[in-house]
Amino acid sequence: MRAINVSSVLRELYARRTTALGTTIFLLFLFVAMFAPLFAPYGLNEQIYSDARQAPSTAHWFGTDQLGRDVFSRVLLGAKDILTLAGLGTALAVASGTLFGLAAGYWGGTFDEILMRIFDGLLAIPALLLALLLLGTLGASRNSILIVIVLLYTPIVARVVRSVVLGVRSKGFVEAARLQGEPTGRILFREILPSVVPTLTVEAALRFSYAIFLVASLGFLGVGVQPPSPNWGLMVNEARPHVSQLPWTMYYPAGAIAIVVIGVNLMADGIKRIVRT
Amino acid sequence: MSLLGTTFHDKRFGLAVIISLLLGLAACGGGGPAQQMTNTPSGNESAEIQTGAEEASETQSGRGGTLRVAMQPVVNIDPIAISSDSEVLVANHVYDYLIDIDHLSNPVPRLATGWDISDDGLTYTLPLAEDVTWHDGSEFSAADVVWTFERLRTTEGAPTFDLYSNIASIEATGDLEVTFKLTKPNPFFLYDLSDNHALILKAGTTDADTNFNGTGPFVVTNYRPEERIEMVANENYFIPEQPKLSGLQIIFFNDDTVAVEALRGGQIDFTMRMSVALFESLKEEPGIITMDIPTNGFDLIRLRSDRAPGNDPRVIQALKLATDREAIFNVVQQGYGALGNDSPIGPLYDAYHDETAIPPARDVEAARALLADAGYGDGLKITLHTPDTGNRPDLAAVLKEQWSEVGVDVEISVEPESVYYADDGWLEVDLGITGWGSRPYPQFYLDVMLVSDAIWNESHFSDEEFDSLAAVAGTTLDEKERIQAYADIQHLLIERGPIIIPYYFAQFGAINDQFQGLNLKAFAGRTDFRTVTFSGN
Numbered sequence: 001m002r003a004i005n006v007s008s009v010l011r012e013l014y015a016r017r018t019t020a021l022g023t024t025i026f027l028l029f030l031f032v033a034m035f036a037p038l039f040a041p042y043g044l045n046e047q048i049y050s051d052a053r054q055a056p057s058t059a060h061w062f063g064t065d066q067l068g069r070d071v072f073s074r075v076l077l078g079a080k081d082i083l084t085l086a087g088l089g090t091a092l093a094v095a096s097g098t099l100f101g102l103a104a105g106y107w108g109g110t111f112d113e114i115l116m117r118i119f120d121g122l123l124a125i126p127a128l129l130l131a132l133l134l135l136g137t138l139g140a141s142r143n144s145i146l147i148v149i150v151l152l153y154t155p156i157v158a159r160v161v162r163s164v165v166l167g168v169r170s171k172g173f174v175e176a177a178r179l180q181g182e183p184t185g186r187i188l189f190r191e192i193l194p195s196v197v198p199t200l201t202v203e204a205a206l207r208f209s210y211a212i213f214l215v216a217s218l219g220f221l222g223v224g225v226q227p228p229s230p231n232w233g234l235m236v237n238e239a240r241p242h243v244s245q246l247p248w249t250m251y252y253p254a255g256a257i258a259i260v261v262i263g264v265n266l267m268a269d270g271i272k273r274i275v276r277t
Numbered sequence: 278m279s280l281l282g283t284t285f286h287d288k289r290f291g292l293a294v295i296i297s298l299l300l301g302l303a304a305c306g307g308g309g310p311a312q313q314m315t316n317t318p319s320g321n322e323s324a325e326i327q328t329g330a331e332e333a334s335e336t337q338s339g340r341g342g343t344l345r346v347a348m349q350p351v352v353n354i355d356p357i358a359i360s361s362d363s364e365v366l367v368a369n370h371v372y373d374y375l376i377d378i379d380h381l382s383n384p385v386p387r388l389a390t391g392w393d394i395s396d397d398g399l400t401y402t403l404p405l406a407e408d409v410t411w412h413d414g415s416e417f418s419a420a421d422v423v424w425t426f427e428r429l430r431t432t433e434g435a436p437t438f439d440l441y442s443n444i445a446s447i448e449a450t451g452d453l454e455v456t457f458k459l460t461k462p463n464p465f466f467l468y469d470l471s472d473n474h475a476l477i478l479k480a481g482t483t484d485a486d487t488n489f490n491g492t493g494p495f496v497v498t499n500y501r502p503e504e505r506i507e508m509v510a511n512e513n514y515f516i517p518e519q520p521k522l523s524g525l526q527i528i529f530f531n532d533d534t535v536a537v538e539a540l541r542g543g544q545i546d547f548t549m550r551m552s553v554a555l556f557e558s559l560k561e562e563p564g565i566i567t568m569d570i571p572t573n574g575f576d577l578i579r580l581r582s583d584r585a586p587g588n589d590p591r592v593i594q595a596l597k598l599a600t601d602r603e604a605i606f607n608v609v610q611q612g613y614g615a616l617g618n619d620s621p622i623g624p625l626y627d628a629y630h631d632e633t634a635i636p637p638a639r640d641v642e643a644a645r646a647l648l649a650d651a652g653y654g655d656g657l658k659i660t661l662h663t664p665d666t667g668n669r670p671d672l673a674a675v676l677k678e679q680w681s682e683v684g685v686d687v688e689i690s691v692e693p694e695s696v697y698y699a700d701d702g703w704l705e706v707d708l709g710i711t712g713w714g715s716r717p718y719p720q721f722y723l724d725v726m727l728v729s730d731a732i733w734n735e736s737h738f739s740d741e742e743f744d745s746l747a748a749v750a751g752t753t754l755d756e757k758e759r760i761q762a763y764a765d766i767q768h769l770l771i772e773r774g775p776i777i778i779p780y781y782f783a784q785f786g787a788i789n790d791q792f793q794g795l796n797l798k799a800f801a802g803r804t805d806f807r808t809v810t811f812s813g814n
Contacts, residue, residue, distance in 0.1 A: 047678045049608050066554060067608055067675060222665065226689050228674045238670070241534055241554040 012274045013267065022266025029260045033079040042070035044077045045228040056248055063248040065239070069228075075252050078230035082219075082260075085142065086211035089149025093211075094204045096150060097157025098196070102188050104158065105165025112162070119155035127152055131218060140224040145215060152214070153207050160203050161196050168195045198275035205268030209261050216257045232257050340510060342811020343524030344792060347536035347548040350503050350529035355486040356476040357428065357435050362550060362714075365473045365802030367506055367527055371412075372476035372491035375403060375422065376467055378803065380570070380796040382625070382717040384467040388422070388477055388492070389455075398462035398754050401470075405453040409515040411479050412489070412496050419449035424480035426457075437474050439732075462754050465718050473802065494520040494807045504529060521794070521810045537787070540565065546789040549801040552668055553611050556785040566790050569783045571614055572715035572799035573623045576672055576782070577726075581707045582775035583737040586659065591651040593775050597636060598644035599683040600676070605779040609671050613785075617778035620767040621713065621722035624781070625799075628760050629719055634767035644683040656684040663689065663710040664697040672710060672779070704735050711735060715784070715799035719763065723747040727774070736775040743769055789813075 014020045042048075052068035054060055062071035100119075104112040122130070131148045138144035168174060169192070177191045219225045219233025227234065232253035239250035348363035356368045377387040386392075389403040409417035430441035443466075445458040459466065469475075479490055489497040492515070495508035508525045528545055530536040537555045539545045541562060559567050580587040580596065587593060597619065606616045615624050624630045648657060661676065663669045670691050677687040687708075697703050703711055713722065725731050728747050729739040743766065750762035770776065786797045786804070791813030798804045 045674060045678050045681075047608070047675060049604050052608055067671060222691065226691055227670050228677060228689070241552050241558070244558040245554065 009274070013270050016270060016273070018266050019270025019273070022263045022268075022270060025259060025263025026267050029079055029083060029263065032076055033083040036076040036079060040073040040076045042073040044074055044230045045069065046073075053246055062252040063246070065246060065249045066242055071249055071252050074230040074235060075232070075256050078232050078235065078253065078256070079260075081225075081229060081231050082212055082215050082233075082257075085145055085215045086149070086208060089146050089215075090153065090204060090208045090211045092146065093150045093153035093207060094157050094200065097154045098161050098193075098200060100154065100158035101161025102165055102192060102196070105162035106169060106184075106188060106192065108166075116159070116162075119158060122151065122155045127214065128217060131214065132221070132223065135218070135223045142224065145218060145224045148218075149211050149214065153211070157200075157203055157207065160199060164196045164199050165192055168192050202268060202272045202275055205264060205271050209264035209268060212257070212264065213261055339518065339810075340521060340523050342522050342792070342813065343526060344522050344547060344806055344809060344811070345526045345528055345545045346806075347530045347539060347545045348527050349550075350531065351506070351527070353486070354489070354500075356474050356478065357432060357437070358486070359474060360436070362800070362802035363527065363529070365800075366804065368476050368491075369493070369803060370495045370508065370525060370806060371489045371493045371497060372478065373409075373493050374471050374476055375405075376471045377805075378468070378471050378717045378798075380798050382573075382799065384471060388417075389470075392467065398464070399459045401457040401459075401466060402450065403455050403457070404451075405455065406515050407453060409492050410513050411492055412511065413479075415479070417477075417479075417492055418452055419455045421480045422455045422477055423447050423449050425477045426475070428478070429474060435474070437472060440469055440472060462752060464754060464756075464759065465720055465751075468718050471717075473800075495525050516807070520807045522806060523811075525806055540787055540789070543789070546792060547786065547795070549784065549786045549797070549804065551785050551787075553609075553613055553785075556613075556787070557611065559787045562787075564790050565787050567785070567787045568795075568797050569613055569785050570797050570799065571625055572782060572784045573621075573625050573717075573719070574715035574782050574784075574799065575617060575621065575623065575713055575778045575780065576667070576669060577621075577711045577713055577735075578672075578676065578777040578779070579709060579711065579736040580775045581735075581737050583739070584707075586651070586653065586657060587707060587736075587775055589651045590773055591647040592653070592657070593773065595644040595647040595651070595683060596680065596685070597771075597777060598640045598647070599680045599685065600777055600779065601639045601679055602636065602777075602779040604679075605672065605675055609668050609675060610780050610782060613783035615781045617780045618767065618771065619774060619776060619778050620770040621726065621778065622719040622763055622767055626719050626763075628756075629763045631764040631767045634764065634771055636771045639679075641682050648684055653684070656686055658686045658688070659708050660688045660690055660706070661708045661710065662697060662703070662706045663691055664694040664712070665691050666694050667712055667782075669710050669712065704733065709735065714801075717799075720747075720751045723766070724751065727770075727776075738775055740769070740773070743774075 010023075013023045046069060048064070048068040050068070051060065051064050053066055054064045056063040060070050060072060062075060064070055100115060104115045130152060134148045134151065135144055138147060174187065174191050177187050182191075216231070216233035219231035220237045222234065222237055225231040225234050227238065235253035236250055236257075239246065239253070243250050346366070348366055349361060351363050351367055352361070353359050353364050354367065356372060359365055359368050373388045375387060375389040376384050376392070379385045388406055388409065390406050391404055393402040394400070405419060405422065411417060426441065426444070426447045429435060429437040430444055432438060443459050443461060443463055445460045448456050450456045457466070457470075463469065477492065478485055482490065489500070494511050494514050496511050497506060497508050499507040505526055505528045510520050510523050514520065530539065533551045533555060536545065536548045537551060537559060540548050540559070556567060556569065559565055580593060582588055582593065602617055606612065606614070617623070618634055619636050620634065622629050622631075648654065661673050663673045670689075673687075673689045673691065677689060680687055697709075703709055713726070716722065724747065725733050727734065727736075727738050728744050746762045746766050746769070750759050750766065753759050753762070784797050784799055784801060786795070788795055792809055792811055794808045794810050796805070796808075
């Protein structure tokens with residue numbers, strides 16, 4: 001299996017226009033998430049009463065909200081919240097999904113059967129409903145949102161990984177490793193995992209875009225985040241009563257959600273193409 | 278196998294698109310649910326009722342039109358158990374009060390045609406209106422009034438049990454006359470007689486929680502829990518030519534934003550109780566008349582004073598000094614209502630309100646010093662609980678910012694109203710924002726919110742001087758003495774009350790311009806549709 005080289009991957013991503021666009025968007029948001037506190041013109045809850053309710057201008061690029069907070073700064077500072085929650089959640093879900101998928105695919109049998117039925121059960125419940133149920137039970141906090149993402153996406157990742165493992169399991173090199181008496185852990189992670197990685201990368205990118213959407217949706221519903229957090233979903237919710245008068249307080253955070261989700265999706269699409277070729 | 282994964286992803290993506298569309302719809306104010314309302318089967322039925330009412334209106338001069346009012350769903354319909362605005366609004370149109378409160382907060386006759394108070398302030402004699410009949414056709418008499426008040430004052434656990442504990446006896450002193458005797462003078466007894474629960478029921482009624490048999494201006498024809506209540510004009514109402522509408526519908530909405538959209542879309546005609554932002558958004562709307570009136574209601578920021586950190590008066594003082602009430606009033610209320618002075622005795626109470634009682638101006642340095650003295654020099658971390666209704670989340674966000682400048686780190690916990698009030702949690706938390714509705718006289722707030730043994734003493738305030746001042750104000754028949762006691766109370770609360778009242782809010786309403794003659798009331802539920810007329814077609 002070929003090794004993964006970051007610069008070659010980037011080169012391939014930038015070979016197609018749409019993928020290049022998606023990747024650029026993603027990297028831009030990533031940059032904002034990491035460094036926004038350094039260049040955001042105002043604090044996330046900084047209120048300049050005399051500037052309240054102003055339309056976008058050179059002083060406030062995205063305008064100000066009803067409390068005189070700079071929407072541009074809040075949108076910038078909100079990137080970190082959503083991208084870290086979604087990123088961390090996705091990483092954990094991919095890790096646990098991979099473990100379950102490898103195990104289920106490799107051993108098969110009753111273990112596989114039981115695990116898959118449990119996952120089927122989880123998948124049968126609509127994502128947002130399950131999220132609300134879990135948050136209602138666990139109590140709404142950032143940690144519970146992480147748990148929710150992991151519980152929602154582990155089954156999906158596990159199924160994808162398992163399907164690849166099933167295809168690889170009977171291949172010659174795996175058989176050879178087994179006959180050589182290699183320990184199971186080594187077979188799973190050294191022999192099988194590399195075959196899973198390309199599919200897994202696509203899956204992780206897709207999961208990431210859904211996770212962003214989920215975190216924003218939960219923020220919109222007001223669970224797990226508290227004001228004055230600049231979570232984009234919460235910002236959209238808070239802008240709801242003001243939409244006819246201060247429409248910019250809704251458009252910019254909503255636009256940010258849309259753009260980052262589209263960007264990550266385009267990038268995932270590109271990764272899929274690269275992996276398939 | 279990977280194909281399976283792909284189709285699955287595509288479905289998921291479709292779901293995401295649907296959710297995003299839903300999100301967008303909800304974000305636009307939820308035209309969806311309001312639209313559904315007209316598609317429900319009852320749409321036809323209500324049209325029938327409207328037609329029936331219009332036929333009737335041909336025989337009665339000038340009566341016409343059905344007013345559709347958006348309100349929160351009703352839970353209790355028995356007057357003894359009602360509390361929310363919508364419950365009171367429904368009951369107020371099915372039943373009658375003995376004495377009503379007009380939109381200027383004055384007691385006015387309703388079923389009682391007047392009142393006579395003895396010189397010692399202990400005996401109230403009320404003559405009753407003639408030709409009053411119940412919706413079931415039977416005749417109304419003083420016995421019904423006696424029965425109703427006996428029920429209100431003897432039912433344990435009822436909100437009126439304490440309120441009427443001062444009544445020594447209630448007697449029918451004539452077919453159409455009742456006499457109340459008190460154990461001690463109560464200068465506010467006429468207001469107490471107009472308590473939200475004091476709607477007159479027919480003697481012996483046992484099914485008030487499932488049935489509507491009142492003397493009131495409207496007769497219920499259809500009640501669908503969680504959906505709507507439909508009423509038609511009471512043709513035998515004892516006040517001639519009232520009501521002027523031929524029908525009234527209370528349609529239940531859980532979300533103010535949705536109710537406002539329904540008003541815009543013409544699915545309802547009138548709505549109240551909305552945030553400043555929603556109200557502002559209706560002002561330019563053609564065909565809709567907006568109205569706002571100042572009220573005595575307020576948002577109360579209160580700190581528990583019986584345990585740390587609130588048991589240190591310096592902390593209370595520091596928070597008061599850290600608060601910029603004027604900025605809050607201007608930014609959160611956009612100047613609607615009135616500026617607060619940390620006491621529940623607002624400017625609408627005229628003589629009772631002391632204009633010289635003004636909290637000290639914001640002083641960040643002094644507040645920091647007080648906190649340092651109290652041992653919080655390194656900062657004070659505290660959670661601020663608030664319901665998600667009205668402008669309270671905005672108020673919380675502003676407080677967080679203002680208080681952060683003196684080293685108080687506020688963590689906001691916005692909760693649905695039902696959670697905030699559940700299991701008396703609002704009485705337990707250290708720091709909270711509670712909305713208090715408007716009342717026609719200030720003694721109510723002191724008695725239930727601030728005296729040591731008050732049932733809703735959420736700040737756990739206990740101050741001997743305050744208690745005795747409140748007792749004087751609530752019993753003296755000397756108006757001057759009462760005015761002085763209220764003035765002292767306002768200064769005392771500014772100095773050491775564990776409460777901040779940054780503003781008194783305004784009551785908002787918006788009505789389709791085909792209807793005229795509506796007077797908003799400070800307590801939204803007591804808004805009265807008897808004199809509303811319809812000029813449309």
